[in-house]
Amino acid sequence: MSDVVAPRELTPRRRWAALAVLSIAVLVLAIDNTVLYLAVPSLTADLSPTANEVLWIGDVYSLALAGLLVVMGSLADRVGRKRLLLVGAAAFGAASLFAALSTSPAMLIAARLLLGVAGATLMPSTLSLIRTVFTDPAERARAIAAWAAAASGGAAVGPLVGGALLEHFSWGSVFLINVPIMVLLVVAGAWLLPESRDPAPGPFDLVSALLSMAAIVPVVWAVKHTVAAGVDVAGVAALAAGAGAGVLFVRRQRRLPVPLIDVSLFARPAFAGSVFAGFMAVFALIGTLFFFSQYLQLVRGFSPLQAGLGELPTTLSAIAVVAVVGRFSRRLGLGRAIAVSLALVTGGLVAVAVTEGLTGYIWLALALVPLGLGVGLAQTLTTDAVVSSVPPRKAGAASAISETALELGVAMGVAVLGSVVSLVYRAGLALPDGLDPAARAAVIDSLAAGTHALDPASPVLDGARAAFTTAMQTTSLIAAAVTLAAAVVAWRTIPATAGGDAGTGAGERAATDRAR
Structure with a gap:
């Protein structure tokens, strides 16, 4: 039974134009996960949030996404994926305007929550519509690779976009830029995207x-x-x-x-391993990037734009995945390819931990390359594997499983690794007894707050920068240990059979293996 309301074959040009619209949607959502990180120092000076409020500003967006993706995926199957995507895009633009005009930490947290709710209506529709538009397995694999590159590349592009905006405008500009993009998305999506839904979805629970x-x-x-x-x-x-x-x-x-979710799928080691691997890759990347932008600005003295450019190696290597993922998966097979991808993330995180203590930037830039490449490969391969293993009529709810794992990885990465940074930073502070109480409280709260409270040449601030660097190194090594464990799990649980047609996606072959 078809899941397309008005089934018809789209022309190649129309298919790839539709993919561009869907990729823009997920690109903006991914950028919004990280674009705010560079703005933390400036919004701290403007709104004076506490360290815990800063974590909530960064985390509540992904938390709302993760909590609602399964629900919205199921809803998209019922009301129509195109319709829900367009409604979500309009809501996302309105919530972005609300965030840009925020005048207090509580208002900004509420705005980020609304952004997450709106974003949850977008993401399931993007991946499930790709499944509908691209019926050929080989072509669909390339489309998913492009979609995943937009997702992982967007997370890395966020700091660059934020840096460019913050160089000339206030922190609210990182949200305001979403408004014209969402207007374009609604107009182009209404024209280019086909409608699709599950013709027999059953009752909504x-x-x-x-x-x-x-x-x-x-x-x-x-x-x-x-x-x-x-x-x-x-x-x-x-x-x-x-x-x-x-x-x-x-x-x-x-x-x-x-x-709502076919939990029996998790009884299959390959499926569960793919979801877990995708979760861990994003957990490590976003948890590290959340404070990495602050490290570049507050410790190394980069401007917001320089910090965004400083993370460019991650962006470029994540985008380069589109060119290598097919050959990579054919050479190694699905399980081994995912395991090697996570091993690349591990190596990148260890290298980042080492180079964060060095003075030269070039070594840090080189350390970011395997990190971005590994995360991009893991996200592409695991997404393809999950999506290709389900019936087309359940594309919305099933793709929501993969996306929920990714967004939960973002939320948990910021919550867990971000909290580790705060703990290690505070434990490493050695503040003199005569320090002004207000300055002491600011430094203990966060390095960003301490930077605004102390003279730039203060020895106390130098010690705080050293403590923050140690915290970043410790957190990077913890993330590396987590991804290494995930690589072992992927190697042991996901089928490692290589081969198949040259154009066949890794996930499509994995689905075939599981059916045998």
Whole structure:
């Protein structure tokens, strides 16, 4: 049964133009994950958020995305993927305007939350529409590679875009730029994209939708709260509540004839391994980049634009994945290709940890190349594997599984690794007894706040910069250990058979292997 409401074969030019529209959508969403990072010093000076509020400003966007992607993917199957994408684009533009006009940390956090909700209506539709538009497996594999390059490249492009804007405008410009792009997306999408939906989606299960959100949000909150306040009853209760909601969600999905998520897919090692690998790759990249932009500005003294350019090696290497992913997966096979991709991420993170302590930038730039290349490869291969393994009529809900894992990786990366940076930074501070109480509080809160409270030549600030560098190095090594473990899991769980037609995507071959 077709999942396209008005099935017709699009011309090649129309297909690739539609892909451009869908890639722009995911590019903007990915950029919004990281574009704010460079603005932290300037918005700190303007809005005076606490360190915990800064984490929430950065994290609530991805948290909302992760919590709602499964729900919105299922909704897109019912109301139409094109329709939901266009509604989401309009809402995203309005929320961006609200964020740009924020006058307090609470207002900005609320705006970022609305951006995440709007973004959740966009992402499932992008990947599922690719599945609808590109029916040929080889062509679809190339389209997914381009989509993944937009997602991973967008995360890396964000600091560059933010740096260019912040060089001439206020921090609100990093949100305001979304408005004309969303207008263009709505107009072009209405003309170029076909409508598609599941013709027999079954009833929408509100209880499952609520349980899916209840399983994600408390866990991330518990991590952030525990770092800020230590282990207490509230944090443990939130963690237990999230775990309990997760158990109830899984049990309910197993009983329902039409589940929100087909959890039986996770019984297949290849599927579960692919989702886990994609999660870990993004966890490491975004968790590192969140404070890396601040490191370049506050420790190395880069301007916002220079910091954005400083992260360009990550961007270029992530984009280069499109040219090499096909040959890479054919040579190694799916499982080994994903494992090697994660090993590249591991090597890049170790190199970043080493070079963060060096004075020259060139070595740091070289360390960023394997990091971007590895994340781009892992994201492309795991996304292709997940999407190619499901029936077309469930494309929206199934692609939401992959995207939820990626967005949850963003949220958890910022929450966990960002919190580790704060903990190690504070533990490494050695503040003199005679320091002004207000300055002491600012330095302890964050390096960004301390930079505005102290004289640039202050020895105390030099010590704070050294503590922040140590914190970045420690966090990079922790992320490297996590991705190395994920590489081992991918090697052992995802089929490593190579071969197949030259144009066939890695995920398509993996789906064939699983069907045998």
